[in-house]
Amino acid sequence: MPDTPQTTGPSTPTSTRSLRLGIAGPVGTGKSSLIATICRALGDELQIGVITNDIYTDEDARFLRSAGVLDPERIRAVETGACPHTAIRDDITANLMAVEELEADFAPLELSLIESGGDNLTATFSPALIDAQIFVLDVAGGGDVARKGGPGIARADLLVVNKTDLAPYVGVDVPQMVADATEAREGAPVLALSRDDAESVAALRAWVLELLDSHVSGRHVPQDPGPMAPHFHADEDGGYVHAHDEPHAHDGEHAHGHDGEHEHGHDGDQEHVHDGAEGATPAAAADHVDR
Ligand SMILES: Nc1nc2c(ncn2[C@@H]2O[C@H](COP(=O)(O)OP(=O)(O)OP(=O)(O)O)[C@@H](O)[C@H]2O)c(=O)[nH]1
Structure with a gap:
C-alpha cells in the first residue's frame, strides 16, 4: 500500500483581524471610562488596541493614555470634524484606516475598542466597521431613558446602564431601569455597571471574553442595529x-x-x-x- 501523498497546498494566510468592538452612547455617559475599565480588566491577558473619536480634539485618547491602562502607542485618535455618527456610520474610512493600521502595527491584536464621539440616542456603528457594539446609558440621564428606544438601546449587542453608584443621588431605581431596558430589547443583554463595583466589572469582563470566543470560533454574526432615526x-x-x-x-x-x-x-x-x-x-x- 503506497504512502498517502503529503498535501503541499498554499499555506493558510495568517489573519491579523481583531474583534472590533464599538462603544457608542450619548455625551458623558462613560464610554471612555468603560474602555478604561475593559483595558484594566483584560489588558494583561489580551492584546488590546483603542481608537477614539472626537469632533475637534484627541481629548478621549489623551484621557485614556494618561489613565495608564494601556501602552499609549496602542491608543489612536480619529478627529471626525463632523457629527460623530458621520464617522462611525456614513463614511467610516478614517476609522477603518485607523483600526487596520493599529492591527498591522500590533499584530496579532485580539481586541480593538472603537469609541464613538458622544452623540444622541440614534447613533450606531456601521457593521462594516465593527463586529459588535455596546451602547452606553447612565443613570444620571434619567431612569426613563431606557424606555425611549432607538436602534442602539433596542439592538446593540449589549446595553450598559452605567454609573449605578450615582443612582441614590439622582433618584433612579436601577432594577426598574434595567427591567425597562430589557423589555425594550426583547430580552437582549443589559448590564448595570459601575466602574467601582467589582461584581459588575467581572460581568462586563465575562461578556467581552464570551464575545471574543464566539468571534474567534466563527459563531458570532455581526448585526446591524439599523440606520439612524430621523x-x-x-x-x-x-x-x-x-x-x-x-x-x-x-x-x-x-x-x-x-x-x-x-x-x-x-x-x-x-x-x-x-x-x-x-x-x-x-x-x-x-x-x-x-x-
Ligand atoms: N460615579 C461614576 N462616575 C463615572 C463612572 N464612569 C464614568 N464616570 C464619570 O462620568 C464622566 C464622563 O465619563 P467619560 O468616560 O468621559 O464619558 P464619555 O461618554 O466618554 O464622554 P464623551 O466622550 O464626552 O461623550 C467623568 O467625569 C467620569 O469620571 C462610574 O461608573 N461612576
Whole structure:
C-alpha cells in the first residue's frame, strides 16, 4: 500500500483581524471610562488596541493614555470634524484606516475598542466597521431613558446602564431601569455597571471574553442595529429634520442614502460608490457633514 501523498497546498494566510468592538452612547455617559475599565480588566491577558473619536480634539485618547491602562502607542485618535455618527456610520474610512493600521502595527491584536464621539440616542456603528457594539446609558440621564428606544438601546449587542453608584443621588431605581431596558430589547443583554463595583466589572469582563470566543470560533454574526432615526440638524435657517435611510442632498452637489450602496459626486462631475469596508472612499469625514 503506497504512502498517502503529503498535501503541499498554499499555506493558510495568517489573519491579523481583531474583534472590533464599538462603544457608542450619548455625551458623558462613560464610554471612555468603560474602555478604561475593559483595558484594566483584560489588558494583561489580551492584546488590546483603542481608537477614539472626537469632533475637534484627541481629548478621549489623551484621557485614556494618561489613565495608564494601556501602552499609549496602542491608543489612536480619529478627529471626525463632523457629527460623530458621520464617522462611525456614513463614511467610516478614517476609522477603518485607523483600526487596520493599529492591527498591522500590533499584530496579532485580539481586541480593538472603537469609541464613538458622544452623540444622541440614534447613533450606531456601521457593521462594516465593527463586529459588535455596546451602547452606553447612565443613570444620571434619567431612569426613563431606557424606555425611549432607538436602534442602539433596542439592538446593540449589549446595553450598559452605567454609573449605578450615582443612582441614590439622582433618584433612579436601577432594577426598574434595567427591567425597562430589557423589555425594550426583547430580552437582549443589559448590564448595570459601575466602574467601582467589582461584581459588575467581572460581568462586563465575562461578556467581552464570551464575545471574543464566539468571534474567534466563527459563531458570532455581526448585526446591524439599523440606520439612524430621523433627527434634527441646526443651521442658519433654523435647521431641518432628516433620515439616514432616505436619499438627501448636500449643498446641492449630490444626493445619497445612508443604508446601503449609493452613488454621488463630491465635485459635481464625478460619481463613486460607498459599499462598506472595501468600497469606502477616502472622502474625508470632515467633508461629509450633514447640514
Ligand atoms: N460615579 C461614576 N462616575 C463615572 C463612572 N464612569 C464614568 N464616570 C464619570 O462620568 C464622566 C464622563 O465619563 P467619560 O468616560 O468621559 O464619558 P464619555 O461618554 O466618554 O464622554 P464623551 O466622550 O464626552 O461623550 C467623568 O467625569 C467620569 O469620571 C462610574 O461608573 N461612576
